[in-house]
Amino acid sequence: MEHTERDTPPPPLLKPGRGRRRAEDVRHAALTATSALLFEEGIRGVTFEKVATRAGVSKMTLYKWWSSPGVLAFEAYFSALEETLAFPDTGDLRADLTTQLHALVGLFSRSGATIAQIIGAAQSEPELIEALSNQYVRRRRQLAVERLRKAKDAGQLRLDADLDAIVDQLWGACYHRLMLPVRPEHPVDEAFADALIANLFGGIAPAAD
Template sequence: MSEQPTTVRRGRGRRPAAEVRAGVLAAAARVLLRDGLSAVTFDRVAKEAGSSKMTLYKWWPSPGALAAEAYFAQSAPVLAFPETGDVRADLISQLTSFVRWLTRDGAATPVSELVGAAQMDPQVAHAWAERYARPRRELACERLRTAQRQGQLRGDADLEVIADQLWGACYHRLLVLKVPFDESLVPRLVDQALYGAARVER
């Protein structure tokens, strides 16, 4: 007699809200990175996450807003900032991870779609800015502030401008110029941002 399949049943108790939210974000990120922004619907994500569609409506104003937050959650561990005490090495390491994430790991298309949607949809624009772009910029500035306190950067260095130079250059090539780029760009970007292009008087 063949064995009957065993069905594992989840307990009747509700899962903690944080666990449900994390599961929904992970499911939305899988759909986004695999199939693009248009595939991120509340119906599809709810099924992927094993969650209620009403829960998604309660937490996010639109699928685009959910996609923006999901992108941040998915990218956070990939784009963590190392802190070895050498700001140049740490910037190169993190920025290399970012470029690899875009060019090798499939994030270029979802990022382009999210930024494009943010130009037309105020909810996506708010979610992209508040849930991804500004938090990521602040993480970069915090690493630069640490370097500044350690004397590796000038006390009057504009850290927000440095962050904009580094990551903005990648977005410019991806979204505006639409030209290929790869990890070989990173050391040049970092050295340009840290040391500039002016001639040094001897």
């Protein structure tokens, strides 16, 4: 059978050699290899054996640093999102919410299937759901609540506004559409994000004098 370049596995990211390699180089190679596997094969294609081969690292190192391939896949994917999903603070709450939600739905449009796979896999993998909860969900919620609290202190929200409920109304609605899609009638796009924000501000904006 004739082989093509696509049949040939890529060379390992780290070349074998003498001497001790820096931990940050090994870690970067492992995360880079995992990200590539995620996009090529999905989360089920991420195994320690495949990552070790592609990264040029030992499986023992992967076992030492990550409790499961799912946890490794989660870190590889979401560690790259910190800047993309950073929460702006310009002093204009509505503009900041719009910027952040547009970034989220833009991410969904590019790689929503991968996010959905990670969330789905977490339902049957305790280590992954713990990592997802502690390292992503709680941190993202805390950032959003802190921004909303500053807006409340500045008089941009009603004093009795439930900040956690606002987070659920906005971000929860986006994840709901991602995980339970009814496409193309109900896409997760900027128009949807704008509609969520418009509906929200109709109920939480302070009353005019």
